[in-house]
Amino acid sequence: MESDSRCNGSAASRRSFLQLGVGVPAALASGILGEPFFAAAARAASLPHGPFPKDAVIIDANENPLGPCSVAREAIAEITGDSGRYSYWLTEDLGKRFAEQQGLTPEYVRAFPGSGEPLHFSVLSFTSASRSYVTADPGYEAGMHAAKISGARVVKTPLTASHAHDVKAMLGAAPDAGLFYVCTPNNPTGTLTPHADIEYLVKDVIVLRTFSKIYGMAGLRCGLAIGRPDLVAKVASFSGWNSLPVTAVAAALTSLDDATVVSERKRINAAVRSETFAWLDKNGYSYIPSVSNCFMLDTKRPTKEIIDAMAARNVFIGRAWPVWPTHVRITVGTKSEMEKFQAAFHEVMQTKSARTMSVPTRSVATNLDGWRVPIALSENS
Ligand SMILES: Cc1ncc(COP(=O)(O)O)c(C=O)c1O
Numbered sequence: 001m002e003s004d005s006r007c008n009g010s011a012a013s014r015r016s017f018l019q020l021g022v023g024v025p026a027a028l029a030s031g032i033l034g035e036p037f038f039a040a041a042a043r044a045a046s047l048p049h050g051p052f053p054k055d056a057v058i059i060d061a062n063e064n065p066l067g068p069c070s071v072a073r074e075a076i077a078e079i080t081g082d083s084g085r086y087s088y089w090l091t092e093d094l095g096k097r098f099a100e101q102q103g104l105t106p107e108y109v110r111a112f113p114g115s116g117e118p119l120h121f122s123v124l125s126f127t128s129a130s131r132s133y134v135t136a137d138p139g140y141e142a143g144m145h146a147a148k149i150s151g152a153r154v155v156k157t158p159l160t161a162s163h164a165h166d167v168k169a170m171l172g173a174a175p176d177a178g179l180f181y182v183c184t185p186n187n188p189t190g191t192l193t194p195h196a197d198i199e200y201l202v203k204d205v206i207v208l209r210t211f212s213k214i215y216g217m218a219g220l221r222c223g224l225a226i227g228r229p230d231l232v233a234k235v236a237s238f239s240g241w242n243s244l245p246v247t248a249v250a251a252a253l254t255s256l257d258d259a260t261v262v263s264e265r266k267r268i269n270a271a272v273r274s275e276t277f278a279w280l281d282k283n284g285y286s287y288i289p290s291v292s293n294c295f296m297l298d299t300k301r302p303t304k305e306i307i308d309a310m311a312a313r314n315v316f317i318g319r320a321w322p323v324w325p326t327h328v329r330i331t332v333g334t335k336s337e338m339e340k341f342q343a344a345f346h347e348v349m350q351t352k353s354a355r356t357m358s359v360p361t362r363s364v365a366t367n368l369d370g371w372r373v374p375i376a377l378s379e380n381s
Contacts, residue, residue: 042319060318064216072251088243107229115210115223121238127152131178138321163191190290
């Protein structure tokens, strides 16, 4: 990675997440939680919560270490001088451009700051005390949090043997379903659910797309909701009328127009992923084969000790899901980051038990629907 604002470990800055935590209890009660929250909440309170130490390998939050593509960077630089203006029409232009590219009319598409926001609003729109939220287990957690806010029953169904969503089980488990959440490739497994299965499961679909991953724009915040106009309008009604940062929109528009960025980045990601899997195979480690920028690694040990032992070696890996207590999610970073990951992981696995490592453990934690919230955050309320 080149320059990285997440790496700069002064003591004062390491406290910033906990300071930020002042707002977290309120967010837990009624707000949106996203990937950075889940990634940070999974880390021991004593470990950095950003910025990270210098030269840290940060493969815990499914980010793209490549950042925005070069045309997007140029567009950001170009629009910066005009950033004193709202230029709200640009947000609409983004929806229109994407719709045009997909052969849709503009009412089918709405732009948001990321995909987490429309996910949250979709759950609030279509679930309630009498309409449950149905998701895969393991699956991305944010929708479960939103379902708690809407008072909905959360129904979790295991993945199939090929780690797809088990659509028959999902249907069978929830005759009262208000929303079926299908994440494909799935976070955290990076595995696909066949298109035909999704068609079997649902008629009305809202597709959420993000610029955070392949386009490397997680910090810029841009995403899209696509669907029948009445569904999209319902979801968008939660955010009212607001425009996105012009820098994010400019980067997104140019990224969409770049004919090579998606294929090139898929190629890079696949190459690093394959090399990592080859190394894991060679060394006898188990993992679930993935087609995305993350995969589940079976450490055969309680994951917390592995996560902490890796962090002590300046390699930050991502979290575990209660249903699979020995698996930990690894984000596919750059080639050099994955080489550092390999060296650190090998070393950790050579120790009899990573429990012997001198990493301070989290003092206290509470369990909220499968993910852990540092008490330190709650105490700041
Ligand atoms: C499945 C899924 N949905 C939503 C998000 C939220 O990301 P963003 O709001 O940056 O689009 C993530 C982040 O990792 C994710 O994995």
